[in-house]
Amino acid sequence: MTQDGITFYRSANGVWLVDRVPVQYLGFHEPRSGLTPMPHTVPPRTIEHTGETRSNADRVAALQVEPRSLRTFTPTQAVLAHSAGVYHWTPEGRRLFDYTSGVLVSNLGHNPVRWAERFFRYMGWPLPGAASFTAQSTPDAPTPPAGYFCAVPMTAYNAITPVEAQASQKLVDVLQKSAGGKRMEAVLWAASGSEAIQKALWAAMARDRSRPLIVATRFGFHGKKGLANAVTGSETDTERDPRVRFVSFPMQECRDVTQRDAAFDPAPYQKELDALLHQFGRKIGTLITEPYLGGGGSYHPPKAYLQLLERWCRENDIVFILDEVQANFGRTGHLFAFETYGLEPDIVVLGKGLGNGVPVAAAVGRADIFRSLEYGEGSDTWSANPIQCASVLATLEEFASTDVLGQAREASAIIEAGLARLKQYPFVAALRGEKGGMVWGVEFQEHAGRSAPEWANAFVLACYQGDGTSTDGIHLLGPLSKKVVRISPPLTISLAEATASIALLERCVARIAAEASPATRSAEPALA
Numbered sequence: 225m226t227q228d229g230i231t232f233y234r235s236a237n238g239v240w241l242v243d244r245v246p247v248q249y250l251g252f253h254e255p256r257s258g259l260t261p262m263p264h265t266v267p268p269r270t271i272e273h274t275g276e277t278r279s280n281a282d283r284v285a286a287l288q289v290e291p292r293s294l295r296t297f298t299p300t301q302a303v304l305a306h307s308a309g310v311y312h313w314t315p316e317g318r319r320l321f322d323y324t325s326g327v328l329v330s331n332l333g334h335n336p337v338r339w340a341e342r343f344f345r346y347m348g349w350p351l352p353g354a355a356s357f358t359a360q361s362t363p364d365a366p367t368p369p370a371g372y373f374c375a376v377p378m379t380a381y382n383a384i385t386p387v388e389a390q391a392s393q394k395l396v397d398v399l400q401k402s403a404g405g406k407r408m409e410a411v412l413w414a415a416s417g418s419e420a421i422q423k424a425l426w427a428a429m430a431r432d433r434s435r436p437l438i439v440a441t442r443f444g445f446h447g448k449k450g451l452a453n454a455v456t457g458s459e460t461d462t463e464r465d466p467r468v469r470f471v472s473f474p475m476q477e478c479r480d481v482t483q484r485d486a487a488f489d490p491a492p493y494q495k496e497l498d499a500l501l502h503q504f505g506r507k508i509g510t511l512i513t514e515p516y517l518g519g520g521g522s523y524h525p526p527k528a529y530l531q532l533l534e535r536w537c538r539e540n541d542i543v544f545i546l547d548e549v550q551a552n553f554g555r556t557g558h559l560f561a562f563e564t565y566g567l568e569p570d571i572v573v574l575g576k577g578l579g580n581g582v583p584v585a586a587a588v589g590r591a592d593i594f595r596s597l598e599y600g601e602g603s604d605t606w607s608a609n610p611i612q613c614a615s616v617l618a619t620l621e622e623f624a625s626t627d628v629l630g631q632a633r634e635a636s637a638i639i640e641a642g643l644a645r646l647k648q649y650p651f652v653a654a655l656r657g658e659k660g661g662m663v664w665g666v667e668f669q670e671h672a673g674r675s676a677p678e679w680a681n682a683f684v685l686a687c688y689q690g691d692g693t694s695t696d697g698i699h700l701l702g703p704l705s706k707k708v709v710r711i712s713p714p715l716t717i718s719l720a721e722a723t724a725s726i727a728l729l730e731r732c733v734a735r736i737a738a739e740a741s742p743a744t745r746s747a748e749p750a751l752a
């Protein structure tokens with residue numbers, strides 16, 4: 225049924241109300257068999273599922289006062305009431321394996337006890353279970369006035385807190401001790417990844433204002449605001465910043481995990497860089513890239529490519545910025561992606577997993593570059609906030625005291641083997657990811673009359689709904705680049721959880737394959 229360009233469907237498995245979802249994201253171009261119009265009086269503004277009374281009420285309540293632009297499209301619109309470790313629970317009590325970690329944020333799992341205890345201690349907050357909220361959390365805390373408790377301030381704009389000094393020192397220390405972290409001398413804090421990118425670029429450009437041009441790698445994602453947006457995407461996007469020039473990032477060479485160890489020819493990439501240099505010379509002062517294209521569809525390049533970029537920067541005195549906002553804190557198998565890829569960036573940009581859920585980011589790098597910015601040029605309300613700094617300390621200490629990466633490597637092998645088995649289905653085009661890491665992209669393709677975005681969305685929805693044998697499901701986000709679904713569980717997923725969740729995922733995919741094609745049901749799976 226359509227009304228003012230709004231289309232509503234009821235799916236066989238539940239109500240899926242579609243309200244002006246751009247067809248390129250959803251994939252349903254016209255009414256399909258198996259989907260029948262849903263009667264309604266008031267145009268719904270959200271996606272709802274049958275049997276989810278409480279979740280549906282929350283969805284409707286939120287969407288009545290929030291614009292849809294707040295979220296990217298995900299066909300499940302999951303409502304998450306509780307979380308612990310690798311699990312979320314919906315308000316109805318359904319358990320979902322979290323295959324997103326937020327968006328690669330809660331690398332240590334949701335609400336880890338040791339992390340929370342450290343975080344509370346750094347803040348001087350009473351630990352849960354304390355006799356009273358106003359109990360002295362540290363012996364030296366002064367007596368607070370009535371109605372208050374004495375703790376580290378939650379905001380300390382323009383002042384310095386001991387926890388900030390400690391976090392900055394510790395972060396620099398950990399980075400410098402990591403292979404390739406020699407240039408990590410100063411920390412410019414921020415409250416989001418895009419803000420930290422903006423600050424890194426400001427600093428790099430301020431180093432020599434006669435060199436305003438930035439080279440960015442094509443189809444990268446660095447954020448949606450300001451300069452972070454300017455270096456995202458490609459030159460064909462609208463409203464490009466003329467200071468940004470794009471070069472190719474290998475994609476064909478790393479379309480699938482099977483190409484991981486293939487020979488790499490750097491010549492075409494070197495040629496592009498040389499052509500830029502020939503055209504603009506010393507006007508180029510900065511280069512920014514990601515260790516792997518995250519938002520661009522999970523392309524994990526040969527090390528030699530990134531090393532080529534770095535070498536070119538060194539040879540031409542260009543600031544080399546590595547955007548690890550997504551890749552940091554273990555996603556690529558090492559604490560930092562510059563270790564995995566054998567790089568030594570001038571500035572590394574950190575975010576997401578840095579605070580395990582607390583909004584914090586940072587540009588860290590050469591002190592001489594950051595010194596180019598004057599008082600106030602990198603400041604804002606939230607940066608270096610004590611809550612952020614306490615969360616960073618808690619995160620760094622957990623990685624230092626527990627073998628998170630070793631555990632993740634073992635779970636990684638289990639998950640990757642299961643994901644590779646998905647390639648038996650004709651609608652799965654490729655699998656990409658980090659060997660021994662905890663991030664993959666499953667790319668879908670057109671099959672049996674369904675487009676790649678349709679398959680990708682059907683996969684996300686099927687995983688949410690589960691296999692029907694229990695109420696368990698898997699939480700995923702809507703596709704990247706319309707057809708790539710990212711798999712990124714917390715690094716702390718246990719081997720048993722990895723085994724159980726990937727088996728569930730495989731059963732969910734088998735279900736959509738069987739629904740779509742009876743032939744698939746009878747065919748013997750041919751493993752890729």
Ligand SMILES: Cc1ncc(COP(=O)(O)O)c(C=O)c1O
Pocket residue numbers: 416417418419421445446447448514518519547548549550551575576
């Ligand atoms: C590589 C990369 N850089 C920057 C950003 C922007 O971070 P934020 O969303 O915190 O602004 C992201 C977000 O996904 C990212 O993946």
